[in-house]
Amino acid sequence: MKKSIAISLTALALLSLVPVTQAKDDRFGDVVKLIEQFYHVKHQGIPFLARAGLKTATTVARISGGPRRQIAEAGSVKVAFFDDQDFRSTSSYAGFKSSMNAVLTGWSPLIQVTSPKEEEQTYIYLREAGEKFNVMVVTIEPREACVVQVNLSPANLAKLMRNPDEMGNTITVDATTNDRE
């Protein structure tokens, strides 16, 4: 009896550790937090976007429901928007880039584009996740930003790899528009 209680308690203790482990590996959350701290901005959650009546609200709500995307694996999409906020900080591109690299340790930086003239930045990082790949796309413009994380099949990733310049845009559009229903 004592033994089974001990086993149950151990199992409970182990189960309680699971969310902690997941939280530690939540690089998506870490990247969102980094943007918030670096640019002194706040990302909008789904309820806020829904209240604002933005088209993206429907998009995000549907993403969480997991309709099949053309590129990303269904249900794998995570999106954070930063709408109508100030990202103009031309002197700190290098600082932001190195902070991103530090947060995404263990991820491979596939492409990094900075355009101080247009005040735009795009970063794509990859990480193997079993038979899939986690892909993180961060796009920052003067008044808005978007963080997208998706799971891609190796076949889709291989196709996108041929044109890395367009990859970020393709993934972001795939993850945030819903015109195929």
Added chain:
Amino acid sequence: MKLLSRTLLKIASLKLAALAGLLVLGATATAMAQNPRIQTSQLDGLTAKASETVDVNIDESLMALTMKFLGNDDDEKKVKELVSGLKGIYVKSFEFESEGQYTEADLESIRSQLRNPAWSRIINARSKKDGSIEVYLMHTGSQISGLAVLATELKEITVINIVGPVDLEKLTQLEGEFGIPELGLGGTKPKRKN
């Protein structure tokens, strides 16, 4: 007497340590000399002056993935053949708003690596109007193990580094793929951004 033998022993062990150090240094230098991956981080300081910076890193695992998972239609088959055996494609480019934003010293950080005897320059074209393009190949034995391109214009620098068996013809066919810009090496005019 004891003191003398102790001193001799000390000298001998110091000599051994120095020899070991030299051997390690030599091995490191050889490894570096034969590494077809060139370092471009020395150019990162130009990011602040550039109007656009692009940094593409497709490493060995991603190249293998591309090889394995690209489809079998004619176009993708052709690309698979091109990238077969490649271990990495790395591209770094800077565009500037005005002239004089980079110096020869900036380029020297790349050229000094390519001056290594393992690299041989196969193209060195310079024009006041169109800028310059230098193409280097690294040979390991009779095999080509890497390629490097340093292309400069008054307001632009591009460094391309391909690791693996690649030649000029392959490079020409890879233009426009995997972040490699159109260099015009195949006789076509390079694409210019507006």
